[in-house]
Amino acid sequence: MLTQIGGKPESDFSDPLGLLSDCHQRIRYFLGVLISVCEQARVNQLTVDQRTGLEKALWYFREAGPRHTADEEKSLFPLLRAKNIPRVLRALEKVDRLEADHRQAEVDHDDVDTIGRRWLSDGSLSKEDLRQMKVLLSNLMALYKRHLVVEEAEIFVLADGVLSDGEKDLVGREMAARRGILRR
Ligand SMILES: [Fe+2]
Ligand SMILES: [Fe+2]
Secondary structure, three states, X not given: OOOOOOOOOOOOOOOHHHHHHHHHXXXXXXXXXXXXXXXXXXXXXXXXXXXXXXXXXXXXXXXXXXXXXXXXXXXXXXXXXXXXXXXHHHHHHHHHHHHHHHHHHHHHHHHHHHHHHHHHHHOXXXXXXXXXXXXXXXXXXXXXXXXXHHHHHHHHHHHHHHOXXXXXXXXXXXXXXXXXXXXO
């Protein structure tokens, strides 16, 4: 699902680094949706809009989020790790930390998904689940606030400078293949 957020046109697979940044906009957007549904939550039933927002956001983090992580961990980061260039070598510690963030985010998203699905099936949420959901989302918000900026302002900029056109094209092809899209 390529959801366009805001007025900026989406990048395409010929610009994989732009596409990764577009994914970040979707992460920010859908995290905001989850936070806003929690803030509006009442003991009574979810409204139609809240239910739709919750369903879409949970879907995004369950289905599309892992592909974005794989784009970085399986396609982009290995190409950086293969470079014997001082400024890349200096950045590899940050890349390791980004991967550790991914593991933490996966755990938190799993818990958000479990509680969110219970919310959808029951139509309401216990006070304890709501409290837990808010803690998880606040943790994710803090994690992504730092993580996404490091990737955008440092790692993607670095990759843009050191990867060859052929390597960028390879990242784009792998990203397309991950989504079942064939590129010539
Ligand atoms: Fe990441
Ligand atoms: Fe990312």
